[in-house]
Amino acid sequence: MRFRALRSGFKFQNVAGRSLRPGAGGVSAVGRNGDHLDSSLGAAKPSLSPSSSSSNYHTSRLSHNRGDCIRPIGVTRHVGAYTSRSIAAQAAEKQENDSASSKGGDIEVELLNPFKLHLLESGPPTHLHTNKDELMKMYRDMNVLRRMELKADQLFKTQQIRGFCHLYDGQEAIPAGMEAVLTYDDCVVTAYRDHGTFLGRGGTVFETFSELMGRKTGCSLGKGGSMHLFKKENNFYGGWGIVGTSGPLGTGLALALKYTKKPNVTVAIYGDGAANQGQLYEAQNMAALWNLPVIYLVENNHYGMGTAEWRASKQTTFFDRLHYIPGIKVDGMDAFSVKAAMQFAKDHCVAGKGPIVIECDTYRYHGHSMSDPGSTYRSRDEIQNFRQERDPIERVSKIIVKEGIASADDLKKLAKDIRREVEEEATKARDAPQPEEHELFSHIYRLDTGLVTYGCDRKKDVELA
Amino acid sequence: MRSISRALSSLQRCARDCSREQQESLSCVVRPFSSHAMTETKSSQGDDVPKKSMNLFSAVNQALNIALETDPRSYVFGEDVGFGGVFRCTTNLAETFGKHRIFNTPLCEQGIVGFAIGLAAMDNRAIAEIQFADYIYPAFDQIVNEAAKFRYRSGNQFNCGGLTIRAPYGAVGHGGHYHSQSPEAFFCHVPGIKVVIPRSPSQAKGLLLASIRDPNPVVFFEPKWLYRLSVEEVPEGDYMLPLSKAEVMREGTDITLVGWGAQLAVMEQACIDAGKEGISCELIDLRTLIPWDRETVVESVNKTGRLLVSHEAPVTGGFGAEISASIVERCFLRLEAPVARVCGYDTPFPLVFEPFYMPTKNKILDAIKAAVNY
Numbered sequence: 001m002r003f004r005a006l007r008s009g010f011k012f013q014n015v016a017g018r019s020l021r022p023g024a025g026g027v028s029a030v031g032r033n034g035d036h037l038d039s040s041l042g043a044a045k046p047s048l049s050p051s052s053s054s055s056n057y058h059t060s061r062l063s064h065n066r067g068d069c070i071r072p073i074g075v076t077r078h079v080g081a082y083t084s085r086s087i088a089a090q091a092a093e094k095q096e097n098d099s100a101s102s103k104g105g106d107i108e109v110e111l112l113n114p115f116k117l118h119l120l121e122s123g124p125p126t127h128l129h130t131n132k133d134e135l136m137k138m139y140r141d142m143n144v145l146r147r148m149e150l151k152a153d154q155l156f157k158t159q160q161i162r163g164f165c166h167l168y169d170g171q172e173a174i175p176a177g178m179e180a181v182l183t184y185d186d187c188v189v190t191a192y193r194d195h196g197t198f199l200g201r202g203g204t205v206f207e208t209f210s211e212l213m214g215r216k217t218g219c220s221l222g223k224g225g226s227m228h229l230f231k232k233e234n235n236f237y238g239g240w241g242i243v244g245t246s247g248p249l250g251t252g253l254a255l256a257l258k259y260t261k262k263p264n265v266t267v268a269i270y271g272d273g274a275a276n277q278g279q280l281y282e283a284q285n286m287a288a289l290w291n292l293p294v295i296y297l298v299e300n301n302h303y304g305m306g307t308a309e310w311r312a313s314k315q316t317t318f319f320d321r322l323h324y325i326p327g328i329k330v331d332g333m334d335a336f337s338v339k340a341a342m343q344f345a346k347d348h349c350v351a352g353k354g355p356i357v358i359e360c361d362t363y364r365y366h367g368h369s370m371s372d373p374g375s376t377y378r379s380r381d382e383i384q385n386f387r388q389e390r391d392p393i394e395r396v397s398k399i400i401v402k403e404g405i406a407s408a409d410d411l412k413k414l415a416k417d418i419r420r421e422v423e424e425e426a427t428k429a430r431d432a433p434q435p436e437e438h439e440l441f442s443h444i445y446r447l448d449t450g451l452v453t454y455g456c457d458r459k460k461d462v463e464l465a
Numbered sequence: 466m467r468s469i470s471r472a473l474s475s476l477q478r479c480a481r482d483c484s485r486e487q488q489e490s491l492s493c494v495v496r497p498f499s500s501h502a503m504t505e506t507k508s509s510q511g512d513d514v515p516k517k518s519m520n521l522f523s524a525v526n527q528a529l530n531i532a533l534e535t536d537p538r539s540y541v542f543g544e545d546v547g548f549g550g551v552f553r554c555t556t557n558l559a560e561t562f563g564k565h566r567i568f569n570t571p572l573c574e575q576g577i578v579g580f581a582i583g584l585a586a587m588d589n590r591a592i593a594e595i596q597f598a599d600y601i602y603p604a605f606d607q608i609v610n611e612a613a614k615f616r617y618r619s620g621n622q623f624n625c626g627g628l629t630i631r632a633p634y635g636a637v638g639h640g641g642h643y644h645s646q647s648p649e650a651f652f653c654h655v656p657g658i659k660v661v662i663p664r665s666p667s668q669a670k671g672l673l674l675a676s677i678r679d680p681n682p683v684v685f686f687e688p689k690w691l692y693r694l695s696v697e698e699v700p701e702g703d704y705m706l707p708l709s710k711a712e713v714m715r716e717g718t719d720i721t722l723v724g725w726g727a728q729l730a731v732m733e734q735a736c737i738d739a740g741k742e743g744i745s746c747e748l749i750d751l752r753t754l755i756p757w758d759r760e761t762v763v764e765s766v767n768k769t770g771r772l773l774v775s776h777e778a779p780v781t782g783g784f785g786a787e788i789s790a791s792i793v794e795r796c797f798l799r800l801e802a803p804v805a806r807v808c809g810y811d812t813p814f815p816l817v818f819e820p821f822y823m824p825t826k827n828k829i830l831d832a833i834k835a836a837v838n839y
Contacts, residue, residue: 162639163816214817225641225816241643242600243572276571278603304572306545312571376548440810440818 105129107403111337116329118320118357123328124344128336132405134180138335139400141179142172142393143415145196147422148205149366152195152212156370160430161212163225168196170333170365173392174299175200177338178267181346185262187253189237189246190269192227193299193364197269201236203229205422209429216439217432223439244277246270247296251283254294254355265293265349273304275318284355288324293349295342296325298359299332305368306377319359332360333390363390516698521691524666524699525554525631528673529592531703533562536590539627539677541567543577543594551596552633552692578604578630582612582682585625590677598634598686599643605651612682613657626680631673633689634662635727636777636823641816647778647809649725652684653755653787659683660754661708662725666697671706672752679708688727695730711758713765717747720771720836723762723788725751728775728824735829744837754784762788763795770801771836775824780808802839805832 107130115123149169155161171193179200182188190197195208203219211218212226220228220239228239237253240246250268257264270280275298287294298318302309309316319327326348330341338360345356363386367374374383397411406414519527533539541558547569549556559567570577574595581591595601601608608630616624636645652660661676661683663669669687676683714729715736724732729750736746747765751757766772772792774785789804807824815822 163641164639164644222817223815227641227643241641242602273572276573276576278573278575306548307569307571311569435817437818437821440812440815440821444812 105131105134107131107135107399109336109399111331111334111340113331113334113337115337115341116319117326118328119323119326120328124340126340128340130336132403135396135400135403135405138176138180139393139396139411140414140418141199142176142335142396143418144205144422145169145172145175145199146393147415147419148199148208149195151422151426152209153366153370155209155213155426161226162214164192165212165226165370166193166195166368167366167370168193168364170386170392171196171299171301171362173333173335173338173395174297174360174362176335176392176396177340178297178342180335180339181342182267183264184234185264186346187235187237187250187257187264187266188269189250189253189266190239191243191246191271191274192239192241193271194227194229194239198229198231198236198239201231202234203231203236205425206429209426210432213429213432214434215429215432216435217429221439222435223443244270244274244279247274247277247280247283250294250296251287251292251355254287254292255290258291258293263350265295265346267295267297269297269299271304272298272300272302272309272318273307273312275321276313281322284322284325284357287355288322291352291354293352294355295345295349296355296357298357299362300359301362301364303364303368303377306372308377317359319357321357325355325357327357327359329359329361331390332362333386333392334395335392514700514702516700518696519666519699520693520696521663521666521669521687522552522554522693524670524697525673525687526556526558527699527701528670528677529555529558530561532590532592532674532677533558533566535703536678538588539566539590539592540584541592541594542570542581543631544572544596545569546594550594552689554631554687554692555594573603574600575603575607578607579611581628581630582607582615582625585627585682586615586623588627590627590629591625592629592631592677595630595632597644597646597689598632598648599646601630601632601648604630608652608658608682608684609655613655615657615682617657624680625682628682629673629677629685630683631685631687633692634686635688635690636814636819637690638819639816640814640819642813645814645819647686647726647776649686649754649776650778650782650784653784656755657682659708659756660686661752662686662688662754663752664688664726664729664750665691665695667699668706668750668752670699671704672708674703675705675708678705683708686726690727691730706752709753709756709758711752711761712750713747713761714750715746715748717745717769719745719769720773720833721747721749721762721765721769722773722775722829722833723749723751724775725754726777728777731824731826732775732829734826735833738826738830739833742834744833746833751788757788759791759795762792766792766796767799770799771805771839772796772800773805773807773829773832773836775807775829777809777824779811780806781811783808802836805836807832 105128109128109130111126111128114126117123146169149167152161152165153167156165175196184202188197188201198208198219199205206217207219208229210216211220211222211224211229214222214225216222218224220230224230224239227241230236230238237249240249246268247270250266254266257266274280284296286292300309300318304312315321317329319329328341328344331337341358345358348356365374365383365387397408400406400411401408529541533541541555543550545551546555546567547559547564555567570580577593577595581593584591595604612625612628616626634647634649649660649662652658659676659679659681661672663672673685676685714733717736722732722736729748732748736748739746747769749762749765772789774788776783776785778784783806785806785808789806792804793800807829809822809824812822
């Protein structure tokens with residue numbers, strides 16, 4: 001009875017309101033702008049901080065990235081030589097970028113589902129150019145993530161991972177698209193479903209498995225677990241258990257970034273369940289008031305744990321909730337749509353226009369966590385539907401095969417290799433040592449002094465340095 | 466004549482009983498349609514009462530059923546309570562009493578508690594569920610600044626006595642930072658609310674009914690580890706246990722142990738082991754943390770001369786500190802050893818290190834021996 005109500009009450013359609021059909025043809029009839037409210041955004045209001053000079057700098061430097069023209073988008077990572085602290089890392093990355101980037105993109109990708117805009121006169125383009133390297137990288141990265149999540153599922157069921165495990169498979173397009181635009185000087189902060197975001201930020205499968213299994217080789221030294229993956233050198237601020245905390249945190253990071261006067265943004269990620277937390281509204285108000293370069297990315301997978309979005313929210317859209325922050329709604333199962341929207345959003349923020357919300361219409365195949373089968377509040381048909389018609393990896397592989405970059409068999413072989421690699425990483429992580437006992441007491445305070453515990457004779461308090 | 470004297474004597478008896486009830490606890494709210502609950506209080510725990518074996522979440526479920534039946538203006542709400550809740554404490558309530566009385570809220574703890582206070586301010590019984598005690602902090606402001614002070618600052622014009630907040634607390638073996646916390650100490654610092662923690666199914670049912678019907682806002686922490694593990698014969702029917710009354714679970718002469726919730730099971734094991742070594746332990750379940758039953762503990766320490774408090778929350782600033790300070794004030798000359806606190810360490814609740822962090826039976830045993838041999 002519940003599923004019938006679901007199906008009639010909520011149709012999963014693409015963002016333009018069309019029914020789900022694979023390859024639903026060109027979108028040429030629908031304008032790039034889709035539906036949008038009358039834009040009153042106009043010129044950015046004068047900001048409180050003296051950043052006008054830097055915004056001119058940004059605009060002139062990035063003038064080719066205006067949002068209203070079709071332009072080649074390679075991997076335009078804004079690697080600046082002015083960041084003194086990580087030149088070596090940047091150099092390595094730039095080299096990687098250049099090899100993966102387009103020297104002109106020769107493959108044109110048409111975005112099947114147009115964007116919905118809020119308070120924006122124009123939005124991201126609906127045609128992107130990409131190239132073979134980027135496509136293969138996306139395919140590979142998404143496959144690694146998918147296999148890692150499936151392996152984590154298996155490890156949890158055999159009790160090698162304990163605690164909580166929130167899996168990300170189905171949502172791979174978001175980090176794939178996002179990281180194609182961001183650099184490691186941009187900050188990312190997310191909630192507890194962070195395995196995918198962590199990999200996108202440069203985390204390795206070995207670090208992730210180690211952390212999940214509570215090994216010392218984990219990214220948080222085994223002390224955090226599944227929900228608390230961090231990577232300082234790549235500006236990944238985690239991995240947070242409490243719902244909604246990424247909003248205010250991300251806003252604070254954005255202020256810090258703004259004061260560095262660098263063309264970097266913060267991406268604060270939260271879900272549809274978190275969208276009703278008061279602290280998000282507080283944070284978004286501050287971001288808009290002070291014109292902070294923060295992109296609020298809503299990973300709308302339609303269910304907050306087991307509660308469908310229409311049962312938790314009066315307004316079931318999340319990109320147009322505020323009349324003073326513009327938003328874009330994106331097909332979150334298409335990596336290129338996410339990439340286009342992210343590029344647009346980054347340009348928006350870097351140009352000093354303040355925060356922006358991107359709502360990604362996505363889906364998770366697993367339940368909320370490993371203790372949730374995921375089928376009591378949604379039908380298997382629905383999950384199957386998404387797998388067949390909107391799977392992100394399938395989409396990219398279709399493009400690859402269509403463009404003749406690789407055959408379906410090549411891709412299958414690659415997937416198999418990836419599977420084997422992930423299994424090896426899991427074995428390596430399992431064999432890694434657990435953290436030592438003193439780590440229970442370390443890193444509580446900066447100097448870790450003043451902690452008192454007691455010995456069993458109770459006559460003397462034992463001080464742990 | 467005889468009938469008048471009989472009437473007078475029964476009136477005197479009634480007055481005596483009522484005043485004793487009031488002195489002991491304020492746990493019975495007099496509402497016309499729930500008065501039958503008062504008559505069942507005394508006889509419900511006896512052996513002649515029909516009992517049924519059930520676990521903690523079933524006992525909580527029964528208590529909620531009874532509360533909703535006896536008071537048509539009571540409501541249960543929280544995240545996911547409609548389908549039964551993540552711990553099944555609210556199964557079948559929505560089907561029995563209707564979705565207008567048992568409903569889901571969106572994910573907003575501050576909103577849930579603030580909303581509950583408003584509902585309670587209009588004389589309804591608002592039973593709000595916070596899904597895990599770790600998530601109660603957004604609501605902390607509402608509880609401390611609004612719920613606790615409502616009656617006081619309105620000069621007794623208004624109150625939110627019908628408010629009960631239920632939250633699962635405590636370690637569960639694999640909970641990590643955000644599914645294992647014991648935040649009771651934060652709330653014990655706030656005059657105006659009550660904090661109640663049951664140790665077993667029969668206690669939970671009686672204490673929850675008493676908390677719901679108490680004319681003060683109550684924060685009711687349920688030990689999540691015991692939801693399935695703890696099985697007991699629970700009296701069927703409506704009964705309440707007095708709040709602010711500690712229970713002496715085991716009598717002893719050498720040392721007094723005070724605890725609450727799931728920790729008591731561990732302490733009981735330690736008492737048994739200590740008994741094998743000839744140490745006779747008295748075990749007290751505090752049940753209500755504020756206002757707590759000082760008299761029972763003082764009486765016990767005056768008998769034994771030693772005190773040990775144990776809880777899962779970190780030792781510094783935990784509720785054991787309050788107990789220790791109070792007892793030292795009152796029993797200083799009688800004490801034969803320093804008050805021992807066997808608690809969690811001063812660290813965030815760890816994931817991998819949970820077995821090290823927890824105050825286990827052996828740690829308690831060591832402390833008992835150290836106190837006795839002081």
